[in-house]
Amino acid sequence: MRARAPGPRPHRMPGLLRLAVSDPIRSMYQTVSRYGDVVRLPLAPGRGIHLFCRPEHVEHVLVDREQRYGKAFTYRPLREWIGLGLITSDGELWETQRRLIQPLFSHRQVENLRPLMVAAVDRMLTEWDSRPDGTVVDATGVMSGLTLDIVGASLFGADLTGDRDSVYDAVETLQDAVTKVIKNPLTWVSPRAARRVSPGFRQWDRAKDTIDQVVARVIADRRAGRGHGRERPDLLDALLEARYEDGSAISPGQLRDEIVTFFMAGHETSATCLAWTLYLLSTAPEVRERLEEEVDSVLAGRPPTQEDTDKLVWTRAVLHEAMRLYPPVWTVERDAAADDEVGGWPVREGDTVIVPPYLVHRHPGVWESPEAFDPSRFLPDRAAGRHRHAFIPFGGGKRGCIGNAFAMIEVVLALVMVTQRYRLDLLPGFEPVPKVTVTLRPLHEMAMTLRRRD
Numbered sequence: 088m089r090a091r092a093p094g095p096r097p098h099r100m101p102g103l104l105r106l107a108v109s110d111p112i113r114s115m116y117q118t119v120s121r122y123g124d125v126v127r128l129p130l131a132p133g134r135g136i137h138l139f140c141r142p143e144h145v146e147h148v149l150v151d152r153e154q155r156y157g158k159a160f161t162y163r164p165l166r167e168w169i170g171l172g173l174i175t176s177d178g179e180l181w182e183t184q185r186r187l188i189q190p191l192f193s194h195r196q197v198e199n200l201r202p203l204m205v206a207a208v209d210r211m212l213t214e215w216d217s218r219p220d221g222t223v224v225d226a227t228g229v230m231s232g233l234t235l236d237i238v239g240a241s242l243f244g245a246d247l248t249g250d251r252d253s254v255y256d257a258v259e260t261l262q263d264a265v266t267k268v269i270k271n272p273l274t275w276v277s278p279r280a281a282r283r284v285s286p287g288f289r290q291w292d293r294a295k296d297t298i299d300q301v302v303a304r305v306i307a308d309r310r311a312g313r314g315h316g317r318e319r320p321d322l323l324d325a326l327l328e329a330r331y332e333d334g335s336a337i338s339p340g341q342l343r344d345e346i347v348t349f350f351m352a353g354h355e356t357s358a359t360c361l362a363w364t365l366y367l368l369s370t371a372p373e374v375r376e377r378l379e380e381e382v383d384s385v386l387a388g389r390p391p392t393q394e395d396t397d398k399l400v401w402t403r404a405v406l407h408e409a410m411r412l413y414p415p416v417w418t419v420e421r422d423a424a425a426d427d428e429v430g431g432w433p434v435r436e437g438d439t440v441i442v443p444p445y446l447v448h449r450h451p452g453v454w455e456s457p458e459a460f461d462p463s464r465f466l467p468d469r470a471a472g473r474h475r476h477a478f479i480p481f482g483g484g485k486r487g488c489i490g491n492a493f494a495m496i497e498v499v500l501a502l503v504m505v506t507q508r509y510r511l512d513l514l515p516g517f518e519p520v521p522k523v524t525v526t527l528r529p530l531h532e533m534a535m536t537l538r539r540r541d
């Protein structure tokens with residue numbers, strides 16, 4: 088094992104941290120272009136942050152040695168708002184909750200949710216149909232409304248269509264809040280204190296209240312037996328009816344935290360993926376025409392079933408390529424619970440390890456012309472032989488995304504059904520810029536015109 092990975096000397100850290108705060112992706116790029124794809128940043132005496140950008144490093148940290156790593160301290164600020172749900176918990180609590188929830192997210196179970204997803208996309212398209220051709224929409228906002236509707240209907244049997252705008256604003260506020268708190272060095276000592284001293288925290292608490300009120304209503308409706316066309320038990324039923332080994336039920340606090348977690352994780356990521364996909368398609372007419380041809384020839388106007396999925400090769404390639412360029416979860420971070428060695432470099436207990444999908448997905452040693460939008464790189468003949476951790480939009484290992492199958496059904500369905508009826512074009516002169524918060528959503532509105540295809 089070598090002594091220590093390359094990286095800046097401690098006196099350069101203040102400048103680097105300033106850049107990391109103002110522009111995290113640029114600072115990561117600069118760091119790896121100067122030091123290579125393994126970098127150690129001296130955070131404090133005896134404590135380092137490691138950046139690993141190669142697929143084999145990802146596999147090592149997230150899969151092969153996952154038991155040596157826990158969620159990084161950087162996830163702690165999230166707990167201030169979403170509590171200790173599946174994303175932010177660790178250890179025994181996480182294992183118990185994951186065991187409880189995992190069966191509901193198997194391929195077979197989420198396939199059962201397809202009709203509810205189709206109905207939600209239909210509701211959005213029917214609303215679009217009532218607007219004049221050429222109407223301008225904010226693609227990020229509409230996709231967020233759609234995926235919130237899907238999560239509400241399919242996981243909680245709830246109609247959340249009336250909550251779209253307030254939840255959208257609240258999620259944006261909370262993402263900004265988490266990002267600001269993470270950037271405050273006090274977070275390393277106490278995220279709660281960092282939250283309290285940050286300007287604007289009252290507004291953040293109001294956003295949390297907005298989410299909490301929606302969640303409380305969803306639970307109260309279910310307890311009162313008010314359903315919304317449910318044919319089989321959903322996530323809310325599973326959580327309410329679950330009994331732990333000692334026979335106890337889930338506590339009200341834990342119930343709230345899990346629901347808020349699924350609320351947030353389940354819609355924001357898929358919405359971001361769809362918004363970037365629509366943007367990229369509007370920049371590449373030949374890619375979009377090929378998508379339209381595939382959708383028209385495979386489905387002839389009907390919504391896709393499970394059996395169609397394998398035939399929608401180009402559709403899936405387009406979505407994968409959009410998630411490669413704009414991974415909704417752009418960074419994945421762990422704290423080492425024990426000493427380790429990654430790619431021949433030492434990692435000490437307590438060090439933080441970053442495996443950023445954004446950089447792994449644009450690694451020039453793995454991807455040809457990594458900055459280009461080229462879905463054909465995901466066609467089976469070109470994808471063959473690529474390292475399986477070169478593409479990690481859903482993370483990997485036991486902490487990988489529980490909603491992976493759910494999300495893929497949802498985004499394929501949404502893209503296909505939109506493509507069957509509409510073309511979306513970016514307003515001329517408008518160039519979206521990624522906003523680096525918890526997710527990689529577009530900084531401003533993604534203003535696009537809706538045009539019917541018929």
Ligand code: HEM
Binds near residue numbers: 357419488490491
């Ligand atoms: C395109 C859509 C999505 C992307 C790109 C995505 C990405 C991710 C990633 C990268 C992680 C792992 C984070 C880490 O290792 O630190 C994760 C975890 C998680 N995701 Fe997703 N996700 C998506 C959709 C969904 C959906 C639809 C749901 C729920 C319905 C969901 C629920 C979760 C949960 C609960 C976790 C935490 C899992 C655990 O730690 O046990 N995600 N997601």
